[in-house]
Amino acid sequence: MIWVLILSLITIVSVVAGLRKRKAVYFLLPFASVFAFMLVKIIMVPLPFLDTVRFIFQLRG
Incomplete structure (x- = not known):
């Protein structure tokens, strides 16, 4: 929840x-911050990156 507030x-x-x-x-900053957030969350998964x-x-289900 805190991340949503920070990104907002x-x-x-x-x-x-x-x-x-x-x-x-300045309009590119929100996109860059969301991309960086997603990248960090993907890196935190214990599987290899690819x-x-x-x-x-x-997961398109």
Whole structure:
């Protein structure tokens, strides 16, 4: 739950900064932070990295 709040705060701050400073770089920050969060969570799985990624994409059910 705390991660959702942190990612929401990053998104709100970066959107406000992007609108005030009129730079598109600030709008990429939420995407980069979510990508980094997902990457860290995948790395924390005790399987090899590529096996974990294959498993995730096979869950299309």
